[in-house]
Amino acid sequence: MAFENLEESLRQKEYIQKMQEYVEAETEKIGRALTYHIETFGCQMNAKDSEKFAGILQEIGYQEEADEEKADFILYNTCTVRENANMKVYGRLGQLNYIRKTQNPHMVLALCGCMMQEPDEVQTVREKYPFVKIVFGTHNIFKLAELLYRSTQEKGMIIDVWEGTDEIVEDLPALRKYPFKSGVNIMYGCNNFCSYCIVPYVRGRERSREPEDILSEIRRLADEGVKEVMLLGQNVNSYGKNLNQPVTFSELLKEVEKIDGIERIRFMTSHPKDLSDELIETMGASKKVCTHFHLPMQSGSNRILKEMNRHYTREKYLEIVEKLRKAVPDISITTDIIVGFPGETEEDFCDTLDMVRRVRFDSAFTFIYSKRTGTPAAKMENQVPEAEVKDRFDRLLSLVQSIGQETSGRDVGRTLPVLVEEINHQDQTLVSGRLSNNTVVHFPGCEAMIGRIVNVKLKESHGFYYLGECTEA
Numbered sequence: 126m127a128f129e130n131l132e133e134s135l136r137q138k139e140y141i142q143k144m145q146e147y148v149e150a151e152t153e154k155i156g157r158a159l160t161y162h163i164e165t166f167g168c169q170m171n172a173k174d175s176e177k178f179a180g181i182l183q184e185i186g187y188q189e190e191a192d193e194e195k196a197d198f199i200l201y202n203t204c205t206v207r208e209n210a211n212m213k214v215y216g217r218l219g220q221l222n223y224i225r226k227t228q229n230p231h232m233v234l235a236l237c238g239c240m241m242q243e244p245d246e247v248q249t250v251r252e253k254y255p256f257v258k259i260v261f262g263t264h265n266i267f268k269l270a271e272l273l274y275r276s277t278q279e280k281g282m283i284i285d286v287w288e289g290t291d292e293i294v295e296d297l298p299a300l301r302k303y304p305f306k307s308g309v310n311i312m313y314g315c316n317n318f319c320s321y322c323i324v325p326y327v328r329g330r331e332r333s334r335e336p337e338d339i340l341s342e343i344r345r346l347a348d349e350g351v352k353e354v355m356l357l358g359q360n361v362n363s364y365g366k367n368l369n370q371p372v373t374f375s376e377l378l379k380e381v382e383k384i385d386g387i388e389r390i391r392f393m394t395s396h397p398k399d400l401s402d403e404l405i406e407t408m409g410a411s412k413k414v415c416t417h418f419h420l421p422m423q424s425g426s427n428r429i430l431k432e433m434n435r436h437y438t439r440e441k442y443l444e445i446v447e448k449l450r451k452a453v454p455d456i457s458i459t460t461d462i463i464v465g466f467p468g469e470t471e472e473d474f475c476d477t478l479d480m481v482r483r484v485r486f487d488s489a490f491t492f493i494y495s496k497r498t499g500t501p502a503a504k505m506e507n508q509v510p511e512a513e514v515k516d517r518f519d520r521l522l523s524l525v526q527s528i529g530q531e532t533s534g535r536d537v538g539r540t541l542p543v544l545v546e547e548i549n550h551q552d553q554t555l556v557s558g559r560l561s562n563n564t565v566v567h568f569p570g571c572e573a574m575i576g577r578i579v580n581v582k583l584k585e586s587h588g589f590y591y592l593g594e595c596t597e598a
């Protein structure tokens with residue numbers, strides 16, 4: 126960890142201490158513990174940041190409150206990938222302010238995440254939601270304790286949004302959602318600038334964590350009983366390029382594979398343009414890398430892929446899929462597809478359908494193109510008429526689902542390892558878990574199995590899940 130990051134980490138620990146004193150005094154004064162509620166929107170990167178926010182707040186002495194309307198400190202960790210994400214946040218703020226005024230004068234509202242990296246949105250909050258106390262972005266999440274402390278000392282809204290950063294502050298408390306699995310950030314930001322995507326503008330330039338920082342975090346997690354790690358980055362395939370001593374993602378994977386106690390390794394998100402043969406080879410030879418691979422395709426038309434600035438062709442994508450299936454025969458491939466990108470013709474769309482038929486994805490996240498102000502695509506002419514987009518979306522969805530139905534169930538009769546995650550919500554006599562290829566399995570079991578990897582005979586397939594029987598005593 127670089128010296129200045131260590132300094133910053135120590136500085137934040139001082140603010141955590143100051144806030145501990147404040148919370149202790151407040152608790153004394155109002156005769157009950159102060160509570161917090163974090164609302165997380167968007168992707169796994171945001172979910173991981175929220176685990177750090179929860180860790181800091183618990184370290185300070187706040188207790189978690191499931192009902193946001195009852196909490197003293199409410200933090201919205203926002204997403205801005207699609208327009209409607211912003212609308213959801215504004216919708217809630219008004220309601221929360223009413224509760225603050227009528228029921229809980231202690232309530233403090235804070236906004237962070239990708240939406241707050243957009244100057245227009247910060248201006249909207251400043252003008253229309255002046256009761257919001259703290260606003261910060263994606264580059265300084267480590268400053269939560271400091272900003273909270275300032276909110277106890279200063280009048281008015283505290284806005285601390287950084288345009289960018291090359292800092293990575295390690296060693297912050299984090300509260301994991303699951304004791305047996307954990308996301309691990311390996312890098313932040315993205316340099317790809319796909320023409321429809323707002324992420325590079327709100328998450329900044331790519332910066333990779335030092336491999337030793339990642340490995341020591343994973344060793345610590347393994348000591349705490351974690352069996353499965355999800356390596357996180359906007360584009361994990363370009364991991365390590367900005368390090369003083371560059372390390373490839375494949376090399377990092379090999380080191381993670383050596384860590385005792387870790388039995389499963391997942392990673393997200395990959396980009397076809399940076400996916401190396403070296404990585405595919407490493408996956409093929411690995412005993413721990415899971416057989417689920419998420420590879421966003423976005424479109425099946427070379428013309429649209431060019432307009433999207435994706436830097437690969439449909440032929441290249443097919444070649445990668447072939448190599449993946451050769452190296453990892455059991456692999457399950459899922460993808461992201463955008464419908465209605467500006468200028469998309471019926472012919473382009475048919476190219477996308479054709480690719481879906483050729484690749485036969487196990488499942489796909491299908492999105493209607495969402496115009497994001499500030500992205501090159503937002504300025505493009507030929508925005509596709511809504512009715513046409515809707516029609517294409519429905520056709521794509523039904524094709525993806527019918528192929529998903531056909532490919533699901535291929536493992537019926539096999540006995541495969543399942544990481545047990547929880548008691549089944551519908552039937553308490555069942556437990557639920559996931560195969561290496563990420564498919565859900567429900568089978569008779571008990572609480573004691575949670576967090577263990579057990580062998581399960583897959584008896585029936587019900588589309589996107591299996592029913593099975595544990596073959597271990």
Ligand code: SF4
Nearest residue numbers: 315317318319322324
């Ligand atoms: S790779 Fe493209 S779509 Fe993914 S985060 Fe980066 S710019 Fe966005």
